[in-house]
Amino acid sequence: MKPPSSPQPIATRRSPLALVQARDVQARLIAAWGLDAEEGERLFPILGLVSTGDRIQDRTLLEAGGKGLFTKEIDEAQLAGEATFAVHSMKDVPTELPEGLALGAILEREDPRDMLLARGGETRLADLPEGVTVGTASLRRQAQLLHARPDLTVVPLRGNVDTRLGRLRDGEIYATFLARAGLNRLGRDEALREPLAMDEMLPAAAQAAVGVAVRADDAEARTWLAPLNHAATELAIVAERAFLRKLDGSCRTPIAAHLNNESMDFTGEVLTPDGQNRWREQSRIDMKKATLTDADTAGQTLGEAVRAAAGDRLAEVLGTA
Numbered sequence: 001m002k003p004p005s006s007p008q009p010i011a012t013r014r015s016p017l018a019l020v021q022a023r024d025v026q027a028r029l030i031a032a033w034g035l036d037a038e039e040g041e042r043l044f045p046i047l048g049l050v051s052t053g054d055r056i057q058d059r060t061l062l063e064a065g066g067k068g069l070f071t072k073e074i075d076e077a078q079l080a081g082e083a084t085f086a087v088h089s090m091k092d093v094p095t096e097l098p099e100g101l102a103l104g105a106i107l108e109r110e111d112p113r114d115m116l117l118a119r120g121g122e123t124r125l126a127d128l129p130e131g132v133t134v135g136t137a138s139l140r141r142q143a144q145l146l147h148a149r150p151d152l153t154v155v156p157l158r159g160n161v162d163t164r165l166g167r168l169r170d171g172e173i174y175a176t177f178l179a180r181a182g183l184n185r186l187g188r189d190e191a192l193r194e195p196l197a198m199d200e201m202l203p204a205a206a207q208a209a210v211g212v213a214v215r216a217d218d219a220e221a222r223t224w225l226a227p228l229n230h231a232a233t234e235l236a237i238v239a240e241r242a243f244l245r246k247l248d249g250s251c252r253t254p255i256a257a258h259l260n261n262e263s264m265d266f267t268g269e270v271l272t273p274d275g276q277n278r279w280r281e282q283s284r285i286d287m288k289k290a291t292l293t294d295a296d297t298a299g300q301t302l303g304e305a306v307r308a309a310a311g312d313r314l315a316e317v318l319g320t321a
């Protein structure tokens with residue numbers, strides 16, 4: 001197999017984080033196929049697109065409705081043949097990809113933990129002052145925070161990293177949350193602080209993993225991508241996304257899941273948006289033996305266990321009540 005002879009664009013969102021991730025995929029493709037930088041950038045150009053999720057800044061994503069708000073425009077460009085590859089934060093990718101698209105590679109996962117960014121420098125939920133206001137647009141983080149700290153107030157906060165940190169400095173809110181992976185990739189000093197512990201705030205399914213989608217019938221694109229795949233991350237992402245699919249959730253519902261590559265602990269939970277209830281279940285996967293099918297089954301089984309624990313109250317969690 002040879003590198004491409006004509007340009008194969010890499011589409012992504014035009015946000016600073018998405019562009020960093022796309023440049024990382026570009027660099028890995030260039031290295032994997034032994035190209036020099038200039039030739040590599042010509043053969044794997046980056047195509048920055050504006051997604052619906054980026055355009056809508058003034059309403060919550062829930063009101064804007066539906067899943068895949070960050071991926072729709074990119075999927076369309078790919079299906080129309082305008083891009084060969086699409087780079088996504090896996091936690092923003094719906095559990096079912098649109099017809100005709102498939103995942104070609106999952107890159108090695110970054111630190112999956114969330115960080116608390118607070119005006120007083122607190123890094124633990126328990127250390128926040130009584131009654132303060134915390135900004136987040138994530139129903140998962142809202143529910144997890146209120147579960148630990150029912151005395152606090154949550155207000156919606158959207159926008160990119162700089163917008164959010166600006167609102168913190170302005171004094172409108174006392175604290176907010178960001179994924180450590182995003183801060184790391186943007187080279188922000190905030191990433192150096194202590195992240196939240198997994199049991200304080202279990203991450204969203206697939207948090208901190210970057211995936212590359214291709215057209216399902218594009219065998220060449222799959223071959224070009226194959227060296228970029230990280231098998232242990234892929235296994236974890238398959239398990240976490242199977243859990244999410246079983247619960248019919250997205251990254252905008254109070255659902256969290258994480259499979260730890262090293263300890264092999266697999267934890268999943270759902271909460272009511274007010275944080276008053278949390279149903280958390282745990283299992284283990286032998287990462288050395290498991291196939292992708294085993295990972296998918298483990299995710300579904302954990303999803304069933306949480307479903308059974310939550311019972312009739314699940315509809316409330318999923319916002320379908």
Ligand SMILES: NCc1[nH]cc(CCC(=O)O)c1CC(=O)O
Binds near residue numbers: 091178182209
């Ligand atoms: N929902 C937005 C989003 N999608 C991916 C990341 C960055 C972390 C990652 O790769 O999961 C973020 C920002 C955040 O949640 O702080």
